[in-house]
Amino acid sequence: MIVAMQENATEEQIDAVIDAMVETGVKVHRTTGAAQSILAGVGPTSNVDLSKFEVLPGVLYVHRISSPYKLAGRGFRPEGTVVEFSNGAKIGEQKIAIIAGPCSIESREQVNIIAACVKAAGGQFLRGGAFKPRSSPYAFQGMGIPGLKLLHEAAQANGLLTVSEVMEISQIEDMLPYTDLFQVGARNMQNFNLLRELGKVRRPVLLKRGLAATIEELLLSSEYIMSGGNYDVILCERGIRTFETATRNTLDLSAIPVVHKLSHLPIVGDPSHGTGRRDMVAPMAKAAVAAGADAILVEIHPNADKAYSDAAQTLYLDQFEKMIAELRLIATAVGRTL
């Protein structure tokens, strides 16, 4: 950590700051300039709350000089993480993965039709929501575990893996037999108890970026899971909240190259939640692949307009097939396959 003192800071103030730094366990080097003193704290500070130094008298700025995360940092695995699944599918390698399915699991027939479509398009993952967090208490809340079983059957019948959102610690055990990849939704990105429990499970986790979360905070959340011993974490950019209202969220595609630079974890692009509009999904999916996404997650439904949830952003099956064909061309153009 670096503490830059104000130009008119007194020696008493400087000494008080040095004492406070030393108490956190760092060694302090002081550089006295013509106008200003700089205090460099050398040592482990990832569990120190730096903001408390900002309000000490005489302090101008406080800056971190080391990453607040360790296991998630690129340096921990410079070659990058490839998450492997039971059937040999991978996320994080040269081949871009396809994750698709309905927002909500609605019926056996619905998931069977969709599973066949995902398989036919060359996809590996069937995603469907069993528990639905809805902003209105009066909206459809999901089929629960019975729905998840339907998803699992449909996936098995088509050689696919399942992805479903876990919202509560208590759901983990019930979901485990039917879930190949646990999704943590944007609203739970900082549900640290849930993350900690998922760190103890030996099952990959798809961690979605929160609506108001910085990329650094996303990496810190992944650290919660990894610090429990579960290194199979896949990140997901799904849009952040900004002042723009033409799209439901603002898909921050620059998160993809930023994560690839700062971390070894794979990152998925989700143009469905990222835009909230069916007609924007294909162009933004193409952009995500061009920006380097390791997988694409999209919502599809044979009767999209009548989907129980997220209808506006759900693709019809023929739109999905057409889009996958286009994505394949983009993948080739960036030296990958799909």
Add this chain to the structure above:
Amino acid sequence: MIVAMQENATEEQIDAVIDAMVETGVKVHRTTGAAQSILAGVGPTSNVDLSKFEVLPGVLYVHRISSPYKLAGRGFRPEGTVVEFSNGAKIGEQKIAIIAGPCSIESREQVNIIAACVKAAGGQFLRGGAFKPRSSPYAFQGMGIPGLKLLHEAAQANGLLTVSEVMEISQIEDMLPYTDLFQVGARNMQNFNLLRELGKVRRPVLLKRGLAATIEELLLSSEYIMSGGNYDVILCERGIRTFETATRNTLDLSAIPVVHKLSHLPIVGDPSHGTGRRDMVAPMAKAAVAAGADAILVEIHPNADKAYSDAAQTLYLDQFEKMIAELRLIATAVGRTL
């Protein structure tokens, strides 16, 4: 709901939209203008996802014309809600309540000193965190239920009520004997399962606005609790995330008059989280009272710089006493007491 069609929309497109509207259970009135057709859907739409109409061919805009919340709306209780506690204390009346305490419960001695200070300052509520959600997995995570018992003892000894954050459904039962007011933190504002469970408990809930939540979403979250039968909900403005970095969050004080207009629920101002800086707490607390806050929530600690969490925004006890005296003057100026 109102659907405004594009100027060049075809009759087929208009008919398809009318059909989709009728299917959701509303009656449709069509106004055909020189250039544009307008479709008004009359009937209950609070559980309809309007965005799915936005992507239908030929549609220009879709607008809601009734509030998405019912129980939280001003119309439900025009006279306003006053939440009463066991010892007669109230939030939502002419007298402004004081809620204060440490970010984290650290020891018996710490909470005893603070409880005496809150009592002496005329406060009614002792707040302290037993379970700490921290963005870094390496930071202090709280004392848990044993800490909460210490808080409860200190409150009892001083005739105060306790406020503490609940982060998990499983914690509710354990916390119930020691908690007079359950706090739902900003990160859990849309943890709908937790909200639903709190709706079944007969204990008041302090619901904090999420970092990226609109005021409408805050009211929708309160609706989750109220729809379970628990009408004792108190809202809290604690800052939203914006591009400004001089303060930790941007305290949106206009939320106070907006909530008073749209809803009957009381609203609390939290200048500690709202600014993240000790030196900004007093001016923003004064501003919150001036804007009409029904209570003030502040973090205090006898040794603020050494608090286990949120040290930068925690007031020393003498700073708190001085601030309360100033707030009392502001309260008088706006025709209230404190």
Add this chain to the structure above:
Amino acid sequence: MIVAMQENATEEQIDAVIDAMVETGVKVHRTTGAAQSILAGVGPTSNVDLSKFEVLPGVLYVHRISSPYKLAGRGFRPEGTVVEFSNGAKIGEQKIAIIAGPCSIESREQVNIIAACVKAAGGQFLRGGAFKPRSSPYAFQGMGIPGLKLLHEAAQANGLLTVSEVMEISQIEDMLPYTDLFQVGARNMQNFNLLRELGKVRRPVLLKRGLAATIEELLLSSEYIMSGGNYDVILCERGIRTFETATRNTLDLSAIPVVHKLSHLPIVGDPSHGTGRRDMVAPMAKAAVAAGADAILVEIHPNADKAYSDAAQTLYLDQFEKMIAELRLIATAVGRTL
């Protein structure tokens, strides 16, 4: 316009709102529901400030039902606008244009080297800043018209067109002989006097989206130029301000398909300003082309680290050449050329 009244609105309130609507020149249709009255105002409202109806007693919501812009709307030219330049170059057609150059014009040698590089890469436009708006008054402020002459000479020698930012009405006439495409910077997107003057000039305008501007506001600003008779407007997405700090701005690539849907105007992607980081320019340029950008604008410099301004986001010439080759593959993948 649609005015939705509150459920408890009185007849007097409804009548007062109807009167206020009629005064703006619209015809009012009233729909009286079981609980709520809806007032539809039919007629021209693009010059009516709808927000004044929001604060009338008894009003719940006010919504616009027609686009606030006319000339910029897709309906005005469904086939799309192609801007043609003197030498036959075009922006808005199947071929994606390349606009590149230094942030600041620094010397004859600098612009000559860059012009040759842009030409060799297949580019059509040489861009360079003569007047530099800098957030610090102590930073380099640009070479002015003498610099622009150097840019023009270099462009002419290589068969390129020039692009340069105009910051003041008084600069238009001086810049006219040397500028083929006037750039309006993000900070001037709502400098309406400047836009109005540019509407009178017969020279294409590149209008950059403001840091805090919605896409609707960008289109309204283009309407200012077009309403003066100058229809050769090209829009530019260059990043918006959000809470994320890993990149200088957040490049909102969804603006590209949104503009293509709402408007007939071409739109350019600017990954240099959009990210502010040299290492993020290539992936985001690829993403912009994949999302449908009609041109790419990038900052390049033979000695990028020593550029007088925007050094961090400026590509070295070899990085630029490599990137263009990659973009060409993406262009092919989306059925275009570059």
Add this chain to the structure above:
Amino acid sequence: MIVAMQENATEEQIDAVIDAMVETGVKVHRTTGAAQSILAGVGPTSNVDLSKFEVLPGVLYVHRISSPYKLAGRGFRPEGTVVEFSNGAKIGEQKIAIIAGPCSIESREQVNIIAACVKAAGGQFLRGGAFKPRSSPYAFQGMGIPGLKLLHEAAQANGLLTVSEVMEISQIEDMLPYTDLFQVGARNMQNFNLLRELGKVRRPVLLKRGLAATIEELLLSSEYIMSGGNYDVILCERGIRTFETATRNTLDLSAIPVVHKLSHLPIVGDPSHGTGRRDMVAPMAKAAVAAGADAILVEIHPNADKAYSDAAQTLYLDQFEKMIAELRLIATAVGRTL
């Protein structure tokens, strides 16, 4: 400046960064830790673009350690700036100033009525817009200099000073005889040419914070004016753009104590633009005074609903009188007068 290198940075990379730092004119001190090297650059860096160091190979973070502004900093005038006007009125002292008037000057009668009302309420400044920047080209654009003359006459007749917005360098000279305080609007906060010209004028400037501007950027813009020799700058918080739509902007009142801490310049609160809603003006004006504002700026009109611009946020004259009486009580409560 401080450059923190990555843990795996090579000696070559470190040397290259040191060379680049030395070239900017600073002296470099290197601290070599067990894992990481830290480079401290001591010397003047206010005109150095630090971001260019962020993209050098091996660099982790780059931080500024001195304020980017000098003249605007608190240290330049620790006692604070009081701006004095010709008639003895002051802004920045213990007495809080009142600035009020219509958004647009509409007629002699209108400004005369308003001037008398401002005077009666104890105000010192009559504000009115002569040139109106409107987001739609079809909206009312202002009366220009003839309107400003009407404003000046009305002010003179009532012993008030005039405040009006300047939008163009070319307007300065024409406005000078009739303008006691030049307002720079939010959209022009970074119109650096205009700021520089105002730095040469000996007339106070009211500088409004931009919609997407940080407080640091606001202070840097004030530096532009001050560096020309005009130290009579008054800042204004008028709301920033966030995701919240219940209010037109989000009034960031914490800017008031932040500016008072970082700078010696006075700061004004503008609850009219800050909320955009008449019914929110009074509570937020009270909050602004409680937070320490040095003046209050409000829009008033005898026939507010029919104001040519900003009608929704304009107070009726009786609402204004009532609010001033309330503000007086708050001013007393914070130890000031009004």
